[in-house]
Amino acid sequence: MEPPSPADKTADAERLRNALVSDGLTDVGVPLEVMQRLPAYLRMCNFSPLVSVVIGGLPSGGGAATPLKVFDLGRDVVYGLVVDIGSTNIEGSLMDLLSGAMIERSSIGNPQAAFGADVLTRVQRSMLGDYAAIREVLVDGLIALIGRICTRARIAPEEIAVVVVAGNTIMSHFLMGLTVENIPVSPYIPAVNGPVLGRARELQLPLHENAMVYIFPNAGSYVGGDIVSGILSSGMHREDEPVLFIDVGTNVEVALGCRDWIMVGAGAAGPALEGGVAGIGRTAEPGAISRVAIDPADGRLRVEVIGNVEPTGICGSGLIDLIAELFKAGIIDRSGKFTGAGANMTEVDGEQAFIVYREGDRLLTLKETEIRNFLLSKAAMFSFLYVFVRSVGLSFRDIRKLSVAGALGCGIDIDNAIAIGMLPDMPRERFVPLGNSSLAGAEMLMLDSGLLRDVDGIASMITYREMNEDPDLMNVLQGALFIPHTDPEVLKA
Amino acid sequence: MEPPSPADKTADAERLRNALVSDGLTDVGVPLEVMQRLPAYLRMCNFSPLVSVVIGGLPSGGGAATPLKVFDLGRDVVYGLVVDIGSTNIEGSLMDLLSGAMIERSSIGNPQAAFGADVLTRVQRSMLGDYAAIREVLVDGLIALIGRICTRARIAPEEIAVVVVAGNTIMSHFLMGLTVENIPVSPYIPAVNGPVLGRARELQLPLHENAMVYIFPNAGSYVGGDIVSGILSSGMHREDEPVLFIDVGTNVEVALGCRDWIMVGAGAAGPALEGGVAGIGRTAEPGAISRVAIDPADGRLRVEVIGNVEPTGICGSGLIDLIAELFKAGIIDRSGKFTGAGANMTEVDGEQAFIVYREGDRLLTLKETEIRNFLLSKAAMFSFLYVFVRSVGLSFRDIRKLSVAGALGCGIDIDNAIAIGMLPDMPRERFVPLGNSSLAGAEMLMLDSGLLRDVDGIASMITYREMNEDPDLMNVLQGALFIPHTDPEVLKA
Numbered sequence: 001m002e003p004p005s006p007a008d009k010t011a012d013a014e015r016l017r018n019a020l021v022s023d024g025l026t027d028v029g030v031p032l033e034v035m036q037r038l039p040a041y042l043r044m045c046n047f048s049p050l051v052s053v054v055i056g057g058l059p060s061g062g063g064a065a066t067p068l069k070v071f072d073l074g075r076d077v078v079y080g081l082v083v084d085i086g087s088t089n090i091e092g093s094l095m096d097l098l099s100g101a102m103i104e105r106s107s108i109g110n111p112q113a114a115f116g117a118d119v120l121t122r123v124q125r126s127m128l129g130d131y132a133a134i135r136e137v138l139v140d141g142l143i144a145l146i147g148r149i150c151t152r153a154r155i156a157p158e159e160i161a162v163v164v165v166a167g168n169t170i171m172s173h174f175l176m177g178l179t180v181e182n183i184p185v186s187p188y189i190p191a192v193n194g195p196v197l198g199r200a201r202e203l204q205l206p207l208h209e210n211a212m213v214y215i216f217p218n219a220g221s222y223v224g225g226d227i228v229s230g231i232l233s234s235g236m237h238r239e240d241e242p243v244l245f246i247d248v249g250t251n252v253e254v255a256l257g258c259r260d261w262i263m264v265g266a267g268a269a270g271p272a273l274e275g276g277v278a279g280i281g282r283t284a285e286p287g288a289i290s291r292v293a294i295d296p297a298d299g300r301l302r303v304e305v306i307g308n309v310e311p312t313g314i315c316g317s318g319l320i321d322l323i324a325e326l327f328k329a330g331i332i333d334r335s336g337k338f339t340g341a342g343a344n345m346t347e348v349d350g351e352q353a354f355i356v357y358r359e360g361d362r363l364l365t366l367k368e369t370e371i372r373n374f375l376l377s378k379a380a381m382f383s384f385l386y387v388f389v390r391s392v393g394l395s396f397r398d399i400r401k402l403s404v405a406g407a408l409g410c411g412i413d414i415d416n417a418i419a420i421g422m423l424p425d426m427p428r429e430r431f432v433p434l435g436n437s438s439l440a441g442a443e444m445l446m447l448d449s450g451l452l453r454d455v456d457g458i459a460s461m462i463t464y465r466e467m468n469e470d471p472d473l474m475n476v477l478q479g480a481l482f483i484p485h486t487d488p489e490v491l492k493a
Numbered sequence: 494m495e496p497p498s499p500a501d502k503t504a505d506a507e508r509l510r511n512a513l514v515s516d517g518l519t520d521v522g523v524p525l526e527v528m529q530r531l532p533a534y535l536r537m538c539n540f541s542p543l544v545s546v547v548i549g550g551l552p553s554g555g556g557a558a559t560p561l562k563v564f565d566l567g568r569d570v571v572y573g574l575v576v577d578i579g580s581t582n583i584e585g586s587l588m589d590l591l592s593g594a595m596i597e598r599s600s601i602g603n604p605q606a607a608f609g610a611d612v613l614t615r616v617q618r619s620m621l622g623d624y625a626a627i628r629e630v631l632v633d634g635l636i637a638l639i640g641r642i643c644t645r646a647r648i649a650p651e652e653i654a655v656v657v658v659a660g661n662t663i664m665s666h667f668l669m670g671l672t673v674e675n676i677p678v679s680p681y682i683p684a685v686n687g688p689v690l691g692r693a694r695e696l697q698l699p700l701h702e703n704a705m706v707y708i709f710p711n712a713g714s715y716v717g718g719d720i721v722s723g724i725l726s727s728g729m730h731r732e733d734e735p736v737l738f739i740d741v742g743t744n745v746e747v748a749l750g751c752r753d754w755i756m757v758g759a760g761a762a763g764p765a766l767e768g769g770v771a772g773i774g775r776t777a778e779p780g781a782i783s784r785v786a787i788d789p790a791d792g793r794l795r796v797e798v799i800g801n802v803e804p805t806g807i808c809g810s811g812l813i814d815l816i817a818e819l820f821k822a823g824i825i826d827r828s829g830k831f832t833g834a835g836a837n838m839t840e841v842d843g844e845q846a847f848i849v850y851r852e853g854d855r856l857l858t859l860k861e862t863e864i865r866n867f868l869l870s871k872a873a874m875f876s877f878l879y880v881f882v883r884s885v886g887l888s889f890r891d892i893r894k895l896s897v898a899g900a901l902g903c904g905i906d907i908d909n910a911i912a913i914g915m916l917p918d919m920p921r922e923r924f925v926p927l928g929n930s931s932l933a934g935a936e937m938l939m940l941d942s943g944l945l946r947d948v949d950g951i952a953s954m955i956t957y958r959e960m961n962e963d964p965d966l967m968n969v970l971q972g973a974l975f976i977p978h979t980d981p982e983v984l985k986a
Contacts, residue, residue, distance in 0.1 A: 004682045009713060012675075013685035032669060032691045039672045039684045176525060179532045182505075189497045191532045192506035198525045220502060 001047040012039050016049065016070065028053060029069045033210070041073045052077040054161050054212050055197060055449065071210040077161040079103075080446045081146065081207070084226060084439040085138070085167030085175060086110060086249055087119045089283075091439050092145050094153050097161070100447050104153040105439075108145045111137040112174070119170050120184055127181045135174050139204050142175070146205070160207040163200060164442040166216040168224030175203060176215065188221035195225075195455065216442065216455065219462035223253075223264045228459050229441030231255050232451065233434060234403040236262060237458050242394060243401040244385075247437055252381050254388050255462075256399075262458065265388045265465045267380070278370040280356065282313030289314040289356065289364075290411060292321035294329045299342055301325075303357060311357050311364060317412040322356065322366065323374060324416035327483050334482045336371040378422040379480035385424065386480075386490065387472045391465060395493050396424040405437035418491070421484025425491035494540040505532050509542065509563065521546060522562045526703070534566045545570040547654050547705050548690060548942065564703040570654040572596075573939045574639065574700070577719060577932040578631070578660030578668060579603065579742055580612045582776075584932050585638050587646050590654070593940050597646040598932075601638040604630040605667070612663050613677055620674045628667050632697050635668070639698070653700040656693060657935045659709040661717030665689075668696060669708065681714035688718075688948065709935065709948060712955035716746075716757045721952050722934030724748050725944065726927060727896040729755060730951050735887060736894040737878075740930055745874050747881050748955075755951065758881045758958045760873070771863040773849065775806030782807040782849065782857075783904060785814035787822045792835055794818075796850060804850050804857060810905040815849065815859065816867060817909035820976050827975045829864040871915040872973035878917065879973075879983065880965045884958060888986050889917040898930035911984070914977030918984035 001019045002008065010018065013030045016038065020028045030038070042049060052072040071077075080095040091107035115134050116122045126134050150157050165175065169190050173180045176198070178191040194217035200207040216225025227247070231237060234245045236257055245255040253266045282288040286307030292314075293302045303318070305311045314322065326332045331342040331354065338345065344355040346365060353365040389396060404414075404423070414431050417423040423431070434440060445451045467473065479486035494512045495501065503511065506523045509531065513521045523531070535542060545565040564570075573588040584600035608627050609615045619627050643650050658668065662683050666673045669691070671684040687710035693700040709718025720740065724730060727738045729750055738748040746759045775781040779800030785807075786795050796811070798804045807815065819825045824835040824847065831838065837848040839858060846858040882889060897907075897916070907924050910916040916924070927933060938944045960966065972979035 004680045006680045009680055009682060011683040011686040011711070011713075013687075030685070032689060032695055035685050035689070036670050036672075039675055039682075043675075177529050179529075182532055182536075187497045187499045187502055189502060189532075190504040192523070192528050193504040194506075196525060196528070202525055218504075220504075 001042075001049065003047040012042055015047075016042070016051070020051070020053065020070070025053060025068055027068060031069055031071070031210070034070050034073060037073055045074065050074050050076060052161060054210070055214065071161065071212075072208065077159055077208055079155060079160045081149070081160050081163045082439060082442040082446050083142065083145070083163060083165045083167075084229075084436055084442065085142070085165060085171040086226070086438075087168065087171065088113065088117075088249070090141055090145050091436055092142075092149055093439060093443055094149050094155075094160075095443060095446050097447070102443065104149045106145060106149050106152065108141055108148070110171075111141040119168070122174075123170060123180050123184055126179075131179070135177060138171070138174050143206065146207070157206055158208050160200075161211055162446070163205065163207065163211065163213040164216070164446045165213060166225045166229035166438045166442045168226050169218040169221050170224075172215050172218065172225055177203075183221045190218055190221055193218045193220065193459065195452075195459075214445075216445075217459040219264065219459045220464050222266050222464050223462055226438035227253050227255065227264055227266075228455060228462070229439075229445070230405055230434070230437035231257075231262060231441070231458050231462075232455060233437045233441035233444060234405070234432075236403075237454060237461065239401070241400055242392075242398065243403065244389065244399045245403045245405065245437075246385060247405040247434075248381065249406045252384055254385055256389060256392060256394070257461070261463070262461045263388075263392060263463050263465050265384070265467045267384050267467055278314065278319065278366055278374065280313045280364045280366065281319065282315050284315040284317070284411070287312035289318040289322075291413070292318050292325055292356070294325040294331075296329070299329065299344075301344060301356070310359065313364065314356060314366075319374060320412050320416050320420065320422065323371065323483070324413075324419045326354065326371075327420065332371060332483075336368070336375045336483065338368055375481055375483070378420060379477050382422055382424070382480045382485075382491075383473055383476035384467060386476050386493075387470050388465065388467060390472065391467075391470065396426055397492070399424075399426065400430060401432060402426060402430055403432045403434050403437070405434035419484060421480060421482070421488075421491055425484075425488070494535075494542065496540040505535055508540075509535070509544070513544070513546065513563070518546060518561055520561060524562055524564070524703075527563050527566060530566055538567065543567050543569060545654060547703070548707065564654065564705075565701065570652055570701055572648060572653045574642070574653050574656045575932060575935040575939050576635065576638070576656060576658045576660075577722075577929055577935065578635070578658060578664040579719070579931075580661065580664065581606065581610075581742070583634055583638055584929055585635075585642055586932060586936055587642050587648075587653075588936060588939050590940070595936065597642045599638060599642050599645065601634055601641070603664075604634040612661070616663060616673050616677055619672075624672070628670060631664070631667050636699065639700070650699055651701050653693075654704055655939070656698065656700065656704065656706040657709070657939045658706060659718045659722035659931045659935045661719050662711040662714055663717075665708050665711065665718055670696075676714045683711055683714055686711045686713065686952065688945075688952075707938075709938075710952040712757065712952045713957050715759050715957050716955055719931035720746050720748065720757060720759075721948060721955070722932075722938070723898055723927070723930035724750075724755060724934070724951050724955075725948060726930045726934035726937060727898070727925075729896075730947060730954065732894070734893055735885075735891065736896065737882065737892045738896045738898065738930075739878060740898040741874065742899045745877055747878055749882060749885060749887070750954070754956070755954045756881075756885060756956050756958050758877070758960045760877050760960055771807065771812065771859055771867065773806040773857045773859065774812065775808050777808040777810070777904070780805035782811040782815075784906075785811050785818055785849070787818040787824075789822070792822065792837075794837065794849070803852065806857065807849060807859075812867060813905050813913065813915065814909050816864065816976070817906075817912045819847065819864075820913065825864060825976075829861070829868045829976065831861055868974055868976070871913060872970050875915055875917070875973045875978075875984075876966055876969035877960060879969050879986075880963050881958065881960060883965065884960075884963065889919055890985070892917075892919065893923060894925060895919065895923055896925045896927050896930070898927035912977060914973060914975070914981075914984055918977075918981070 054071045078097045080097045082093040084091045089107050094104040170180050182189045196215045200211035218224050239258040242258045247253045255264045288306050289303045289311045291304035338352050351367050353367045357364040547564045571590045573590045575586040577584045582600050587597040675682045689708045693704035732751040735751050740746045748757045781799050782796045782804045784797035831845050844860050846860045850857040
C-alpha cells in the first residue's frame with residue numbers, strides 16, 4: 001500500500017479496502033473492531049499490512065449476498081475447520097487455507113448418544129425439557145474434537161478463521177440452537193433450510209474471536225446439509241446424465257440425478273455397517289477386522305486388522321467380506337444358514353456360531369441369527385436402491401456412475417458387496433468410492449467459495465421422494481434376503 | 494402468512510422471508526438469534542407475525558450493500574434516535590418511524606468539555622493517555638441524553654431500533670472508539686471516512702439488543718458527517734445552480750455547490766455566537782436574551798428572554814440585535830466605539846460599558862472590548878464567506894439561495910445580521926434558516942433510507958478548500974471589522 005500523503009488523504013479503512021479491491025477482492029468490508037486497530041497497525045507496519053479476510057456474515061434464511069470482510073490484522077489466520085456432524089459420529093478436518101492442504105482429521109462419537117442412539121429419541125427428550133442439555137453436549141463434543149485436532153496439529157483454536165459444517169437437519173438445528181420439535185412431525189417443517197452464516201462466538205465455539213461458521217443448507221426435514229454436501233462432492237449436479245449416489249451411515253441415503261434434477265430418498269437400512277448387527281460388530285477403528293479371506297485350498301481364515309493390533313471385533317467392510325467368503329466356501333447357504341460344512345464352528349449360547357478369530361480362550365464369533373440380521377440390512381438397502389432407481393423410470397443399466405459414500409465407500413470390497421447382493425451388479429469401473437462424502441464436500445467448499453452457488457443450486461434442486469409406501473419395496477426385499485438374491489437378474493436390472 | 498402444510502413445507506425462516514419479500518422488501522435476512530425464537534413464535538401467533546425489520550449491518554469502510562434484517566418478533570419496535578454530536582453540545586431527536594413524527598428533542602453539553610473546550614486539546618490529551626476516559630465521557634453523555642429523551646417520551650431505551658449519528662470527524666471517531674491522533678496532524682488521515690454501520694452494543698449504547706447505529710460518512714479530517722448531513726438537509730446536492738450553505742457553531746463551516754460539485758471550507762470564526770465573546774454571553778437557553786430593540790423615540794431598550802424568565806445573559810441572536818441597534822441608535826460608531834450618546838452607560842472595571850439589563854443592583858453590561866471582539870468574529874466570518882465564494886469565481890449576486898444553519902440559523906434577525914455586515918447584503922427571500930442542519934439531515938435519512946445513496950454521493954463529491962492561506966482574506970477582514978464594512982459594496986459583491 002502507498003502510505004498517505006498530502007496528495008492522497010484517503011482514510012485508513014478506505015485505503016485498506018482499495019488495496020484489497022486492487023488485489024482482486026470485491027465487496028470487502030472493514031468491521032468496526034478491525035477499524036479500531038487499523039490506524040496504529042498500518043503505521044506500525046509502514047502500510048505493508050498482513051490482512052486476513054473471511055466471508056462476511058450473511059443475512060440468513062435466504063439467498064442474500066455474502067460479502068467478504070477483513071477480520072484480522074498482522075496475523076496469518078489461515079486455518080479452516082470442516083465438520084460433519086452425524087448422529088453417531090462427529091468428524092472434522094483442519095485445512096490450511098493457503099496451501100489447500102488437509103492437515104489433520106479426526107472424529108469423536110456424538111455425545112448426544114447418551115440421550116438416545118437414534119435421533120428421534122433425542123428429539124422426544126428435547127421436547128420433554130432436555131433440549132438445552134442435548135444441545136450443550138453436542139457443542140461440547142465439537143469443542144472436544146476441535147481441541148484434539150488442534151493439539152495434534154500444534155495450532156491454537158484461535159488460529160481457525162472459518163468453519164464449514166455439514167450435518168443432517170436435526171444435527172444442524174441442534175448446533176444452531178434451533179428447535180427440532182417440528183422436524184419429525186407432520187408437516188415436517190425445519191426452522192431454517194439455510195444456508196446460515198453465523199459467528200463462531202454465537203455458537204459458543206472458542207475459535208478466533210471473529211471466526212465465521214457456514215452451515216450447509218438442508219433441502220428439508222429429511223435431506224440434510226450432509227446430503228447436500230455429499231452430492232457436491234460427487235459432482236452429480238454437473239453431470240449431463242443421471243448418476244447415482246449412495247451414502248450409508250446410520251441411515252441409507254440415496255441421490256439420483258444430474259445437472260437438471262436431483263432426487264433424494266432416505267430410509268433406515270438397519271445397522272449392518274456400523275457395528276450394530278453382530279455382537280462383535282465395531283466401527284472402523286483400530287482393533288476392527290477390516291478384511292477377511294478364506295483360503296479355498298485349506299479353508300483357513302485370514303484377517304486384516306486396523307492398526308495391526310489384536311482384533312476386538314469386525315467392522316462393516318470385514319463383515320461384507322466375511323459373509324461373502326462364508327458363502328463362497330459353502331459354509332453358509334443362500335439364506336445365510338450354516339450348512340455344517342467347514343471347520344471353525346462352535347456353539348455360543350446354545351446356537352451355532354462361526355469362529356472369526358481365536359487367541360487362547362478368547363473367541364470372536366458370528367452366530368446364525370447375526371448373519372440373518374446382516375442379510376436383512378443388506379436386503380433393505382439393496383431393495384431401497386432398486387425401487388428408488390425404478391421409481392424415476394430408470395434401471396441400473398442406465399446408471400453410468402455410482403458414488404458409494406459413508407461406511408460403504410470406506411474401503412469395502414466392491415466385488416464382495418456385489419457378490420452378496422448388497423450393491424447392484426454393474427461394471428466395476430462405474431463404482432466410485434467416496435468415504436465421508438459430507439466431509440469431502442465441505443472441504444471442497446472451504447477451498448473454493450465459488451461453490452457456494454453450487455450448494456444453493458443443489459439444495460434448491462433436490463426433490464425428496466418418500467419410499468416407505470412404495471408397493472414394490474416388500475416384493476424386492478423378500479428376494480434380497482438371499483445371497484445374492486432369489487433372482488440374480490434383479491441385481492443387474 | 495399461510496401456515497405450513499403437506500403441500501408447502503417451506504422452512505420457517507424462508508417462509509418469513511418470502512412473506513417479507515412479497516410485502517415489497519427485498520434482500521431481508523433472518524439472523525440466527527431471531528431464527529432461534531422464530532418457530533415457537535410463528536406457531537404462537539398462528540403465522541400472523543409482527544415483525545420489525547432494520548438495516549442489516551454493512552461491511553464498513555466502503556460502499557458495500559446494506560441489506561435489511563429481521564431484528565425483532567412480536568414487538569413493535571418503531572423508535573429511531575437521531576444524534577448530532579458537536580464539540581460543545583450533543584443534540585438528539587426521538588422519531589416514531591411509523592408516523593415519521595419527531596417525538597422528543599433534547600440536548601446536553603458534551604462532557605468532553607472537561608478535557609478541553611476545543612477539540613485539539615482533547616486530541617492532545619488523548620495522545621497523552623486519556624483516550625479511553627475522553628471516549629467514555631462522550632458515550633456517557635450520549636447515554637444520559639438518551640435517558641432524558643426516553644424519560645420524557647415515556648419509552649424504554651430498548652424500544653429504540655436504530656440510531657443515526659452525525660458529528661464532526663473527531664467526534665464520530667471518538668464515538669466509534671477509533672484513534673483521533675492522525676486527524677489533526679499532516680497529512681490529516683482519519684481512520685475511516687465511512688459510512689459505518691455498527692451495532693449499538695458495539696458502541697456500548699444500551700438500546701434494543703439488536704439496534705443498529707449508522708454513522709454519517711466524513712469527507713475527510715476537516716469535513717465531518719455533520720457537514721455532510723447539513724448539506725443533505727439543505728438539498729444542495731439536488732440544485733441545478735450553486736447555492737451557499739453556512740453553519741456556525743464552534744466553527745464556521747461553509748459549503749457551496751450544486752448537483753455536480755460541492756466545495757466545503759471551514760475556519761475558526763471566533764466564539765461570537767456561542768457566548769464566548771462577551772462576559773454576559775450565553776447559549777440560547779432559558780434566561781438568555783434572544784431579541785433586543787431600542788425604541789427610536791425614547792431610546793428605551795426592550796428585550797425578549799428565552800423562557801420569559803429573569804435574564805442571566807444574552808445569546809447570539811440577541812447580541813446581533815444589540816450591536817445592530819446600538820449602531821442604528823448612534824450609541825456606537827462604525828468601529829464599535831461608544832460615541833458618548835444615549836443613556837444606559839456605566840463603567841465596569843474602569844471601562845465604558847452599556848447596560849443591557851438592570852434589576853436592582855444586578856447589571857448585565859457590554860464593554861467596548863467585548864463589542865470589538867464580537868466585530869472581530871463577525872469580520873472573520875464574513876470575510877471567510879466572501880473569499881470562499883470568490884475563490885470559485887462566483888459572487889454573492891450569483892447565489893440564489895443561502896441556507897443559514899446552526900447558531901446563525903436559529904432565530905437570528907437576518908436584517909440585523911445584514912445591517913452589521915455579518916451576512917452578505919442579498920435579497921431577504923434568498924435566506925433559508927435551517928437551525929441544526931446536521932440533526933435535520935440525520936432526521937431526513939432516518940425516515941428515508943433511499944437517501945443513503947444521496948449521503949454517499951455528497952460525501953464523495955465534496956472538495957475541501959483550504960482558506961487560511963488565501964491572500965485576500967486579510968484585506969477583506971480589515972474592512973469587515975467596521976459596521977457594516979468600510980466598503981458596503983463588498984457586502985453585495
